Amino acid sequence: MNSSKLITFGCVALLSLVLIKLYFVQTWFKSNGKFVSRISSRGNRTVVLTPRSNISTAVVTTPFTVRPTIYPQMPLVTQPTLSPNCSATTRTATVCIVCFIISPPNNFVLRQTIRDTEGSISYLNGFNIKYVFVLAKSTDENINKRILEESEKQKDILFIDYVDTYRKIVMKSLTILQWSSENLPSHYFVSKSDDDVRISKTTLTNHLTKLLNTSNVASPERPTLGKGVENFPILCGHTLVKNGYPTRDQNSRYYLSTDEYKPNTLPSYCNGAMYVTSVATSKLLYASVKQEEIMPMEDVWASGILRMKLGKEDTNIVKLEPGFAFHFPDLSTPQAQAKIIEHLKKEITILKNFNVSYCC
Known part of the structure; x- marks a missing residue:
């Protein structure tokens, strides 16, 4: 090979190396x-x-495992223990409801009264029912210690590592969405209520049965999930609020600043006393959560703003009559206990017509 060909070959090789280097x-x-x-x-x-x-x-x-969600995560102190069939009974049911009850940290007596009375109903009208109390921390460490002892004994407390305040109740609702989405099957149902709300479970289960479309079920006591569980609406137990306005009065407990919520109208939402939906829907709501959009009014946020993100207008929120949640706020503990017992006595007269089991 002569010198000119060697020079040409060298130039080509050098150019190739340069191009390869540029590529990398x-x-x-x-x-x-x-x-x-x-x-x-x-x-x-x-x-x-x-x-x-x-x-x-x-x-x-x-390998590298990507965390499947990027939604806000509430830190938990304790979690409830639920039996596989959602209930401590031997009944076989096709539908499970987990009733999440928001409770102030120091309401020890009221929580126990609920456990001993209406909270003892574990099977009704074809539904297995379980109860979970949702608590945030107190500024009093003695109360927090008692909560830990209560949780260890009862196994029914979802305890959030967050100081309890009225305007942070929304964090409890966020925790309910988070925990149910991560720990419960999609075909379960979840409800959110307060511990000063009494619930007619006969009416609740009747409404759920109706919405689940049980026309092909041989026995009325065996409701089935049908095809509606994946798109189950939010069912209001107390009030469906439409055409509402944000409160701009700074002296109101419902105050919303324009920084917290800019629009002058509110989406349709369930009054926070009580609402219920499927875990499948809860997962969709949780998937739409953005940290910067969390606002103090938890009922507007969860059943209104998050729901509207699903893009179905008001087709996924409903209120059936009669209502099944009755709110009794601002009662003393003895008054609240009396109201619970009074409500249960009325419920028992109706329960005689249903197949009912009690746990504990």
């Missing part, structure tokens, strides 16, 4: 000062993002 530079170095590896098609593989100034420390990790 463009492939590995990208904007924003990051070092990014191409993802191999042979299994899960990624690279830790590293500043250019520290390229030599980039580490390939394989």
Whole structure:
């Protein structure tokens, strides 16, 4: 090979090396000062993002598990223990309801009264029923210690590592969405209520049965999920509020600043005393949560704003008559206990016509 051909060959080889180097530079170095590896098609593989100034420390990790959600996570102190069939009875039912009851930290007596009375109904009208109390921390560490003891004994407390205040009740609703989405099957049902709300479970289960479309069920005591559970609406137990307005009065407990909520009208929503839906719907609501959009009025936020994000207007919220949630706020503990017992006595006269089981 003569010298001219050697020179030509050398130039071609050099040019090829330059092009190859440019290709890898463009492939590995990208904007924003990051070092990014191409993802191999042979299994899960990624690279830790590293500043250019520290390229030599980039580490390939394989396999890599991406967290499936990026929604806000509430830290938990204790969690409830639910039996596999959602109830402590031997009954076989096709539908389970987990009733989440929001309760102030120091309401020990009222929670126990609920357990001993209406909370003892574990099977009704074809539904297994379980109860979970949702609590946030007190500023009094003695109360927090007692809550831990209560939780250890009862196994029915979802205890949030968050100081309890009225304007942070929304964090309890967020926790209900979070915990039910991560721990309950999609075909379960969940309700949110307060511990000063009495619930007619006969009416509640009748309404759920109606919405679940049980026309093909041989026995009225065996409601089935049908096809409606995936798109189950939010069912209001107390009041469906339409055409509402945010309260701009700073002296009101329902005050919403324009920073917290800018529009001058509210979406349709369930009064926070009580609402219920399927876990499948709860998962959709939780998936739409954005940290910066959380607002103090939990009922407007959960059953209104999050619900509207699902893009179905008002087709996924409903109030059936008669209502099944009765709110008795601002009662002393003895008055509240008396109201619970009074309500249960009325319910028992109706329960005689149903197949009912009591736990504990």
